[in-house]
Amino acid sequence: MSVTSTDLITVRGVRKRFGAREVLRDIDLNILAGSITVILGTNGAGKTTLLRILGLLEPADEGTVAYDGVVPGASTVAYGTSTRSPSQDGHFLPLRRQMLLAFQHPAIFSSSVLSNVTYGLQLRGVSRAEAEERSMAALRETGISDRARQHASSLSGGEAARLSVARALALQPRLLFLDEPSASLDPYGTKLLEDLLMHMRDDLGMTAVVVTQDIFEARRVADQVAFLHQGRIIEQAPRDDFFTNPRDEQTRRFAAGELLV
Amino acid sequence: MGDIGRGFVQAVRLIVSLDPGTYEALGTSLRVTMSALFWSALAGFPLGILLAFSHFRGKQGVMNVVYTLMGFPPVVAGLLVYLLLSRSGPLGPLGLLYTPTAMVIAQITLALPVIVGLSVLGLRGADKGVFDLALTLGATRAQASIALLREARLAILGAVITAFGNAISEVGAAMLVGGNIQGATRTLTTALVLETRQGSFDRAIALGIILLLVSFLVNVVLSRLGEGTSEVGNVRHIN
Numbered sequence: 331m332s333v334t335s336t337d338l339i340t341v342r343g344v345r346k347r348f349g350a351r352e353v354l355r356d357i358d359l360n361i362l363a364g365s366i367t368v369i370l371g372t373n374g375a376g377k378t379t380l381l382r383i384l385g386l387l388e389p390a391d392e393g394t395v396a397y398d399g400v401v402p403g404a405s406t407v408a409y410g411t412s413t414r415s416p417s418q419d420g421h422f423l424p425l426r427r428q429m430l431l432a433f434q435h436p437a438i439f440s441s442s443v444l445s446n447v448t449y450g451l452q453l454r455g456v457s458r459a460e461a462e463e464r465s466m467a468a469l470r471e472t473g474i475s476d477r478a479r480q481h482a483s484s485l486s487g488g489e490a491a492r493l494s495v496a497r498a499l500a501l502q503p504r505l506l507f508l509d510e511p512s513a514s515l516d517p518y519g520t521k522l523l524e525d526l527l528m529h530m531r532d533d534l535g536m537t538a539v540v541v542t543q544d545i546f547e548a549r550r551v552a553d554q555v556a557f558l559h560q561g562r563i564i565e566q567a568p569r570d571d572f573f574t575n576p577r578d579e580q581t582r583r584f585a586a587g588e589l590l591v
Numbered sequence: 592m593g594d595i596g597r598g599f600v601q602a603v604r605l606i607v608s609l610d611p612g613t614y615e616a617l618g619t620s621l622r623v624t625m626s627a628l629f630w631s632a633l634a635g636f637p638l639g640i641l642l643a644f645s646h647f648r649g650k651q652g653v654m655n656v657v658y659t660l661m662g663f664p665p666v667v668a669g670l671l672v673y674l675l676l677s678r679s680g681p682l683g684p685l686g687l688l689y690t691p692t693a694m695v696i697a698q699i700t701l702a703l704p705v706i707v708g709l710s711v712l713g714l715r716g717a718d719k720g721v722f723d724l725a726l727t728l729g730a731t732r733a734q735a736s737i738a739l740l741r742e743a744r745l746a747i748l749g750a751v752i753t754a755f756g757n758a759i760s761e762v763g764a765a766m767l768v769g770g771n772i773q774g775a776t777r778t779l780t781t782a783l784v785l786e787t788r789q790g791s792f793d794r795a796i797a798l799g800i801i802l803l804l805v806s807f808l809v810n811v812v813l814s815r816l817g818e819g820t821s822e823v824g825n826v827r828h829i830n
C-alpha cells in the first residue's frame with residue numbers, strides 16, 4: 331500500500347495501548363477520498379479506538395495518520411515535541427472542523443433537540459436563523475422534526491441515534507465517522523441512514539468510515555472493507571474482493587459468519 | 592403566646608421599624624458572606640475544573656484533603672485564622688483581627704473547600720461524552736469546557752448554595768475573629784448568640800427568622816440564575 335493522490339486518510343504503523351493492554355497493533359489503512367469504508371470487527375477488536383484516533387479525539391502512541399498527505403502537528407517534531415495531543419487546538423482545529431464523529435453511544439447536550447444540531451453550525455459562524463433552518467431541515471429528513479423543541483434527554487435510544495445523523499446532515503462534513511450507527515436504529519432508521527450515507531457520498535463527495543459488526547450492512551454500503559481483529563487490520567480490500575475472494579482465511583471465515591478462534 | 596410566637600411578632604416589628612441594630616447585623620452578614628463567596632468561587636471553580644480533569648500523582652490525596660476540609664468545624668477554622676491574625680501571629684502586623692476582612696478570610700477557608708469539592712463531584716458526574724461531542728462538532732477545548740460546565744450547572748449551583756448556607760449561618764469563626772463588635776463585626780448569628788445569652792429570646796428568635804428569610808431569598812435568586820436557557824452554550828460571539 332502506498333500513499334496515492336486519492337487517499338484522504340493514510341494510516342501507517344499506528345499503535346495504541348491502554349495500560350498493559352495493546353489495543354491497536356501496527357495499523358496500516360487507506361481511506362479513499364469520496365468512498366465509504368466499512369470497518370468490520372468483533373467486540374473489543376479496537377474499532378472505536380481506531381475511529382477516535384482517526385477523528386482526532388485521541389492520540390496514537392506510535393505511527394502516523396496523514397490527512398490529504400499531511401500529518402497534522404508533525405512540524406512540531408522538529409522542536410522536540412513529537413507527541414502533541416490531537417485534541418490540542420491550533421494545528422488540529424481547522425482539520426477537526428472538516429470531520430464529524432458520531433459516537434457508538436450517542437452523546438447529547440442537555441438542551442433542546444434543535445440546539446443539539448445548531449451548536450456545530452454556530453461554532454462555524456453560521457447565523458442563528460440559518461443554523462436553525464438547516465437544522466430543522468436535517469431533523470425533518472431524519473424524521474424527528476416534531477421533537478425539535480423537546481429536551482434532548484427525553485429522546486429514545488433510536489431517536490438519539492437519528493439526532494446524531496441529523497448533526498451529520500446539517501454539518502455536511504467532508505469526512506464522517508460513524509461508530510456502529512445502526513446498532514440502536516430500527517430497520518427504517520437503518521435504511522434511512524444508509525441511503526443518506528450514499529447520497530452524501532455521491533452528491534457531496536463525502537468520505538465516510540463506518541464501523542459495524544453487521545456483515546450485511548457492510549455488503550450494502552461499503553466501497554472498501556477493512557477487517558479489524560484483535561487490534562490488527564487482517565485485510566483491507568474493495569467490497570467485492572473482500573466478500574467473494576478474501577485473501578485471508580480468518581477474513582473468509584468472518585465474512586461467512588463462522589466463529590473465529 | 593409562646594416564645595416562638597412572640598419572636599415572630601418581634602421579627603416583623605424589627606423588620607418594619609427598620610431597627611438599625613438588626614439591619615446593621617444583616618448588612619454585615621451579607622457583605623462578609625458575599626465577598627467570601629465571591630473569592631471562593633473565583634478561585635474554587637477553576638481549581639475544581641483542574642482537579643476534575645487533570646491526572647497527577649497524589650491527586651487522590653489532594654481530593655481527600657478537600658473533602659475533609661468540606662466538613663471543617665468553623666470554630667477550628669476561626670481559631671487558625673485567629674492565630675494567624677493575632678498580634679503575635681505571622682500576619683499580626685496587618686491589624687486585621689476583629690475586622691470584617693478577618694471574617695471574610697475565615698469564611699473563605701470554609702467556603703472554598705465546599706466549592707472545590709462539590710464542583711469536582713459535579714463535573715465528574717456530568718456526561719464525559721459531552722466534551723468529546725463538543726470537540727467533534729468543532730469546538731475549541733475552551734468551548735468544549737464551557738459546554739461541559741453547562742452540563743454540570745446544577746451541581747455548580749448546588750455548590751454555591753451550600754457554600755452560602757454554610758457561610759451565612761456559621762457563628763464560631765465570626766465570633767472568634769470578628770469579636771461581635773456592634774456596628775462593625777456583629778452579624779446576624781453573633782447577635783443571635785448575644786441576645787440569647789442576655790435572655791432576650793424574642794430578639795434572638797427574631798434574628799433567627801430574619802436569617803432564614805434571607806437565606807431563602809438568596810437561594811431563590813441563585814436558583815433563578817442557575818436555570819439558564821435551552822442553548823448549548825453561547826457560541827454566537829466565539830469564533
Ligand SMILES: Nc1ncnc2c1ncn2[C@@H]1O[C@H](COP(=O)(O)OP(=O)(O)O)[C@@H](O)[C@H]1O
Nearest residue numbers: 348349353371372373374375376377378379380
Ligand atoms: N479508555 C480506555 N481505557 C482502557 N481500556 C480501554 C479504553 N478504551 C478501550 N479500551 C479497551 O480497548 C479494547 C478495544 O476497545 P474498543 O476500541 O472500544 O473496541 P470495539 O469498539 O472494537 O468493541 C477493549 O478491550 C476495551 O476494553
Ligand SMILES: [Mg+2]
Nearest residue numbers: 377378379434
Ligand atoms: Mg466500539
